[in-house]
Amino acid sequence: MTAGSIQSRLNPAVRGLAISGIRRFSNLVAETPGAISLTIGQPDFPTPEHVREAGKAAIDAGYTAYTPTAGLPELRKAAAAFVQEKYGLSYDPATEVLVTIGASHAIDISLRTLLRPGDDVLIPAPVYPGYEPQVRMAGARPVFVDTRQDGFVVTPEALARVWTDKTQCVILPYPNNPTGAAPTRAQVEALAAFLAEKDAFVVSDEIYSELVYDEAHTSIAAYPGMWEKTVVIHGLSKSHSMTGWRVGFVFAPGELTAEMLKVLQYSVSCASSISQYAAVEALTRGKDDAHAMREVYRRRRDVVLERLGAMGLQVTKPGGAFYVFPYIGQLGLSSFEFASRLLREGKVAVVPGDAFSPLGEGYVRISYATDDALLSEAMDRMERFIRSLPTSNAGIP
Numbered sequence: 001m002t003a004g005s006i007q008s009r010l011n012p013a014v015r016g017l018a019i020s021g022i023r024r025f026s027n028l029v030a031e032t033p034g035a036i037s038l039t040i041g042q043p044d045f046p047t048p049e050h051v052r053e054a055g056k057a058a059i060d061a062g063y064t065a066y067t068p069t070a071g072l073p074e075l076r077k078a079a080a081a082f083v084q085e086k087y088g089l090s091y092d093p094a095t096e097v098l099v100t101i102g103a104s105h106a107i108d109i110s111l112r113t114l115l116r117p118g119d120d121v122l123i124p125a126p127v128y129p130g131y132e133p134q135v136r137m138a139g140a141r142p143v144f145v146d147t148r149q150d151g152f153v154v155t156p157e158a159l160a161r162v163w164t165d166k167t168q169c170v171i172l173p174y175p176n177n178p179t180g181a182a183p184t185r186a187q188v189e190a191l192a193a194f195l196a197e198k199d200a201f202v203v204s205d206e207i208y209s210e211l212v213y214d215e216a217h218t219s220i221a222a223y224p225g226m227w228e229k230t231v232v233i234h235g236l237s238k239s240h241s242m243t244g245w246r247v248g249f250v251f252a253p254g255e256l257t258a259e260m261l262k263v264l265q266y267s268v269s270c271a272s273s274i275s276q277y278a279a280v281e282a283l284t285r286g287k288d289d290a291h292a293m294r295e296v297y298r299r300r301r302d303v304v305l306e307r308l309g310a311m312g313l314q315v316t317k318p319g320g321a322f323y324v325f326p327y328i329g330q331l332g333l334s335s336f337e338f339a340s341r342l343l344r345e346g347k348v349a350v351v352p353g354d355a356f357s358p359l360g361e362g363y364v365r366i367s368y369a370t371d372d373a374l375l376s377e378a379m380d381r382m383e384r385f386i387r388s389l390p391t392s393n394a395g396i397p
């Protein structure tokens with residue numbers, strides 16, 4: 001086979017995918033000495049010590065073999081108890097909980113099971129870039145639903161406008177990456193009332209549910225008529241600062257998990273045994289570990305909001321996660337130009353908004369999962385950069 005013929009023989013659905021814009025940008029950062037990176041999508045805290053110790057103890061005890069495909073029974077039990085206590089969700093650990101390799105894998109096995117070629121999937125956007133490629137690889141079509149005029153929370157009216165007979169699934173990515181939007185209880189209720197009447201699945205990615213700042217997190221699966229059709233995605237990456245341990249969860253009715261279990265089995269056999277033992281510790285003795293981190297993020301969020309406001313940027317106040325998504329469109333630069341120049345001239349890295357679907361153009365994502373002193377220095381640099389732009393006078397005192 002020649003190089004050209006190899007390419008043409010490969011799966012076009014895979015060839016058509018692009019490398020994530022976030023990764024592309026963080027590579028540029030690595031090449032810029034002295035830059036402060038606000039591109040990071042993971043907590044800046046270490047995994048809690050007692051959880052790390054549980055992982056080490058699992059190795060020492062020799063718990064290093066395959067686990068059941070669905071995950072350790074004690075972990076499924078702990079995960080079911082966690083979502084019951086925190087969000088009022090009832091799942092049978094024996095048949096309605098799966099342990100996956102991070103939330104990414106939970107999304108993967110869910111979409112591969114729920115989607116058929118030709119289906120449409122509604123994705124509120126701007127949005128985390130992980131869903132669209134999975135939808136495309138399943139042969140389905142992603143349909144972005146614009147949330148920009150609604151505080152980045154999708155409304156029943158916006159869903160109704162694009163709804164067709166082909167709508168097989170709606171993704172609800174809340175609390176949201178990249179905008180930090182967290183719907184109020186009333187907003188979730190309105191979505192549930194609309195979706196309960198529809199013949200479509202819901203994939204509710206709630207990985208940031210422990211990091212909400214105002215109202216308590218509400219899961220759509222807790223509403224009448226929703227449990228039966230909803231797949232809830234969870235994981236420990238954000239709540240317990242465990243991105244590298246790769247532990248995620250699917251919570252769904254047994255009829256769905258029974259099918260997903262096959263995809264899980266044939267793709268990975270099971271999640272890491274060591275990580276699963278650490279996860280039991282995280283979800284039992286460490287079930288409230290996120291609270292202390294959340295308070296730090298809340299303080300940083302308030303500082304960053306104030307600083308961006310003083311720079312004259314328009315920002316929607318984030319209710320969760322650890323991101324803000326200011327609008328920079330009035331400065332006369334595209335998201336990519338703004339982020340590239342801020343990196344080169346101001347030595348601060350942020351992610352261009354178009355990494356989060358075309359509807360993110362005109363915005364940038366700032367992660368405040370960053371040490372306070374660095375964050376403050378980054379805000380000073382960003383302010384100096386914005387003031388240096390010819391179009392910067394709008395809104396700046």
Ligand SMILES: Cc1ncc(COP(=O)(O)O)c(C=O)c1O
Binds near residue numbers: 236248
């Ligand atoms: C909304 C959202 N879902 C899922 C994931 C993936 O999480 P994990 O590291 O557990 O695979 C991320 C990671 O950034 C995310 O932001």
